[in-house]
Amino acid sequence: MKFKLMVTALILMSCESASYTTSYDNAPTQPTPLKSGTEFLTPETRALQSDSFANPAFLWVDRGETLFFQTPISGQACSNCHTESVRPLKDSATQFPKFNSKTQTLFNLEAQINYCRVTYQQEPQLAYETEDLLALTAYTASRSKGRPLTVAVTQETESNFKNGRDYFFTRRGQMNFSCTQCHDRHWGQKLRGDTISQGHGNGFPAYRLEWESLGSLHRRLSDCDRGVRAEPLPLGSQTYIDLEFYLAVRATGLAVETPAIRR
Amino acid sequence: MKHLVKRRDILKSSLAVSFSLTTPALALAKTDDMTAAILDTFGRLPKESDAILLKIPPISENGYSVPVEIEVESPMTNKHFVKKIALFSDRNPLPLLAVYKLTPRSGLAKISTRVRLGGTQSVHAIAEMRNGDLISAKAKTLVTVAACVIL
Amino acid sequence: MANNIRIAAPKTVRKGEVIELKTLIQHAMESGYRVDKRGEPIPRKILQKFECFYDDTLIFEAEFHRGVAANPFLTFYTRAENSGILKFRYTEETGEIFEDSVEITVK
Numbered sequence: 001m002k003f004k005l006m007v008t009a010l011i012l013m014s015c016e017s018a019s020y021t022t023s024y025d026n027a028p029t030q031p032t033p034l035k036s037g038t039e040f041l042t043p044e045t046r047a048l049q050s051d052s053f054a055n056p057a058f059l060w061v062d063r064g065e066t067l068f069f070q071t072p073i074s075g076q077a078c079s080n081c082h083t084e085s086v087r088p089l090k091d092s093a094t095q096f097p098k099f100n101s102k103t104q105t106l107f108n109l110e111a112q113i114n115y116c117r118v119t120y121q122q123e124p125q126l127a128y129e130t131e132d133l134l135a136l137t138a139y140t141a142s143r144s145k146g147r148p149l150t151v152a153v154t155q156e157t158e159s160n161f162k163n164g165r166d167y168f169f170t171r172r173g174q175m176n177f178s179c180t181q182c183h184d185r186h187w188g189q190k191l192r193g194d195t196i197s198q199g200h201g202n203g204f205p206a207y208r209l210e211w212e213s214l215g216s217l218h219r220r221l222s223d224c225d226r227g228v229r230a231e232p233l234p235l236g237s238q239t240y241i242d243l244e245f246y247l248a249v250r251a252t253g254l255a256v257e258t259p260a261i262r263r
Numbered sequence: 264m265k266h267l268v269k270r271r272d273i274l275k276s277s278l279a280v281s282f283s284l285t286t287p288a289l290a291l292a293k294t295d296d297m298t299a300a301i302l303d304t305f306g307r308l309p310k311e312s313d314a315i316l317l318k319i320p321p322i323s324e325n326g327y328s329v330p331v332e333i334e335v336e337s338p339m340t341n342k343h344f345v346k347k348i349a350l351f352s353d354r355n356p357l358p359l360l361a362v363y364k365l366t367p368r369s370g371l372a373k374i375s376t377r378v379r380l381g382g383t384q385s386v387h388a389i390a391e392m393r394n395g396d397l398i399s400a401k402a403k404t405l406v407t408v409a410a411c412v413i414l
Numbered sequence: 415m416a417n418n419i420r421i422a423a424p425k426t427v428r429k430g431e432v433i434e435l436k437t438l439i440q441h442a443m444e445s446g447y448r449v450d451k452r453g454e455p456i457p458r459k460i461l462q463k464f465e466c467f468y469d470d471t472l473i474f475e476a477e478f479h480r481g482v483a484a485n486p487f488l489t490f491y492t493r494a495e496n497s498g499i500l501k502f503r504y505t506e507e508t509g510e511i512f513e514d515s516v517e518i519t520v521k
Contacts, residue, residue, distance in 0.1 A: 041324070042320070042324045045325070047460075053436055054438060054487050056484075058420065058438075059418045059420065059438065059439075059485060063440075193408045194407075209327045209328045210325060210408070212442065212485070213442070213485075237475060263324055263408065301440075326473060327483060328483040351521070355481050359479050359481070360481035360482060361476060361478055361481070363475070363477075363478060365474060366474070368468065368473040369473065369474060369490065369492055370491050372417055373491055374489075375489045376482065376483075376485040376486070377487050378481050378482060379480070379481050379483050
């Protein structure tokens with residue numbers, strides 16, 4: 001059976017009139033009212049997300065929980081260092097991406113988890129998008145479920161913020177689109193049978209029906225880049241982490257929904 | 264992961280204009296294929312009946328995972344019970360989706376699951392009763408994004 | 415790590431009560447129609463069979479085809495006759511078996 005690829009062209013946004021002006025301070029453009037991606041799903045898909053048994057993302061969360069309590073050869077399980085009272089993780093996902101003072105870099109959850117593995121567990125780094133890294137990230141993030149994002153720009157993270165914001169506003173790909181065109185200006189509208197949301201990362205890692213799997217926010221970002229026929233960046237790259245940071249600041253106040261279901 | 268085979272139902276919108284460079288060769292399963300699959304599974308064709316309740320959302324935003332619920336009226340005793348329930352798609356190239364075998368120990372002939380659907384279509388549930396009756400019900404769903412991988 | 419299986423069943427029930435059983439398993443149900451990042455076809459690999467045993471009696475069986483969604487989800491029912499073990503067994507087309515069980519107590 002052979003099928004031809006359907007080529008979908010987006011034409012509307014190329015005939016925009018005015019260019020977008022942003023004030024170059026540290027305030028992101030925040031769509032109003034702020035709406036999580038969940039609000040753009042059908043009731044059936046939302047029901048799947050809130051079903052704590054049938055939501056397939058919990059298969060990864062369960063696995064992450066097992067890994068969290070598993071003792072590696074070095075003897076230090078994640079759970080040894082992170083308990084309810086010592087370095088608890090229940091609010092962590094609301095603060096990420098976060099500046100790490102030891103490495104002087106901006107970490108997303110995946111980077112922090114890998115840092116703990118290498119530095120504190122003497123375990124090898126987990127490659128991006130592997131089942132184990134997804135599982136640990138989903139488990140960690142799901143512990144902040146329901147709590148609002150509180151990421152703010154500081155002196156240390158100002159350059160990350162700017163880099164992320166630039167990426168968000170730069171047109172790219174054969175279709176010459178920027179993130180802001182879809183997610184700030186056209187959210188709520190239809191695109192190829194999909195409804196464009198405000199482009200928040202608060203549900204990730206999320207189970208996308210189309211992936212038939214759990215996936216990271218960076219995988220979603222690379223799908224958006226590919227969607228405009230641009231070359232996506234490597235998952236876990238600093239620019240995607242900076243973009244993730246911009247998105248988190250932009251989504252301040254939205255609750256963590258991991259593990260979400262998306263189309 | 265990319266899909267080898269990709270075909271999307273396009274919703275007309277102010278944002279998207281779609282065209283295909285070449286006419287997509289649609290290899291949709293015909294109703295004949297489904298009939299053949301039913302004959303293959305049960306050896307004969309069923310009668311439509313109200314004794315089967317088939318629930319499927321009228322709009323499925325994604326064909327990769329469509330919830331389906333089937334309930335067959337039956338006392339589920341040793342004498343009267345549902346032996347087998349099968350689910351068919353009238354559009355997927357492989358019309359037979361799943362088969363369930365029940366026993367009097369089931370107590371209730373009710374099943375729910377999630378299926379892949381390659382486009383807007385009717386899903387058919389067929390139940391074979393202990394006394395030999397073969398009954399069916401169907402329900403339609405509009406699939407916004409098809410599960411192309413299974414075509 | 416083995417494929418995760420989730421099972422939901424009531425822990426204690428009344429004799430003769432009809433109970434709902436739910437199960438979810440992590441499995442790609444690879445249809446054989448997808449390609450990987452390098453464009454190589456991913457070989458077909460699906461779960462073909464699900465069986466539920468009440469102690470050692472087969473009480474429910476399902477046959478899966480490619481049209482069953484990835485990470486298969488299934489709910490069905492059974493009449494609880496006695497305290498015992500419910501075993502959930504999935505068989506992949508490679509012959510590999512994934513299994514888990516739960517205990518129920520009949521009062």
